[in-house]
Amino acid sequence: MVATTEVLDALKSIGLNLYERKIFVALLAKGVATAAEVSEIAGVPRSRSYDVLESLAEKGFVVVQPSKPIKYVALKPSEALERTKENLKKKHDEMLERIDKMKNSKILKELENLYSEGFNLVQPSEMTGTMKGSFIINRQLRSIFKAAKKNINIMTTEKGLNDLYSNHFRVLKKIAKSGVKLRILAPNKNNEAAKALSQIAEIRAAQGPLGRFTIIDNEHVVMALTDDSRVHESQDVALWASSSHAAQSIAEPLFNRLWSSAK
Secondary structure (H helix, E strand, C coil): CCCCHHHHHHHHHCCCCHHHHHHHHHHHHHCEEEHHHHHHHHCCCHHHHHHHHHHHHHHCCEEEECCCCCEEEECCHHHHHHHHHHHHHHHHHHHHHHHHHHHCCHHHHHHHHHHHHHHHHCCHHHCEEEEECHHHHHHHHHHHHHCCCCEEEEECCHHHHHHHHHHHHHHHHHHHHCCCEEEEEECCCCCHHHHHHCCCCEEEECCCCCCCEEEECCCEEEEECCCCCCCCHHHCEEEEEECHHHHHHHHHHHHHHHHHHCC
16 A cells, blocks of 8 residues: 555654655555565665664654564554654753753853854844744744833734734733833724733824834834735745844834824
8 A cells, every 4th residue: 555645744744754754654564574675665775774764763653673684663653653742742841951951051151152242243234134934024023022122113014913912912011011112003003902912002003004114222123025915924024134223214213203193
C-alpha cells in the first residue's frame, strides 16, 4: 500500500523530512526490515538509510532490534504520535529551562554589553528594514512597544484596530500603567476592540480612509506598505525605521494634524 500525498504532508507537518517520511511509511508496510531492505522499498539511498532510521528511533517512530543484521520495527502510528508528543514536550521544557537559566546568569549581561557596544556603532541608515507577514510585523511591534518610555501614537484601519486589540492589548495595557501615553486614530471608535482599547488609550475617530503607521517615543516608525483589506496576512508588508528624524519631522506632524481634526 502506497501512502497518499495527504498522509505524507501530515507527517511533514509534525517534523519528518522527506527521507524520514518515505522510510517510516515503507517500514509500516514491511513491518520489520533491515536498513538495506527498507531503503530499497522506500527508494532512499542506502548510505542515508542508517542515519534516517537512527533519527526515526530518536523521535519515537522506530524501534531498533539488536540482531545481526540489525533490524528495525515501525511502532504503531498512534503510539509513535504519542511518543513524538512526549519528546517534543520534553525538548520544549528543557529549552525553556535553559533560557530561564541564561536570563538569570552573567551570560545575558555579556550579551547585552555586546549588543550595546555594537548598537553604538550602527548608523541610523542601517536601522531600517522591511517586514513581510503579519506575524513578523506584530513580533517587531511587540518588541518596540515593550521598550516604550513616553508615548505611542497609532493610526490604523478598522481591521488594524481589531488586530491591535487581539495581538497587543496585554502589552499596551502594561505599558500604559507604567505611564506611557497611548493615542489611537481609527475610522470607528465604537466597535468592541475600540471600547476595550479606550480603557488604556485615547481614541479618536478619523474621517476618510486611513493607512497604518505607528510612532513610538518619536524614535521608531512602523508603516504599512500594503492595504490590509486587500492582501492576505502572509503578504502584509511594513517598513520599520529607527529614526528620530522620520518620526519627529514626518510621521508625528502628520499624526498630530489628523488627530486635531478627528472626533
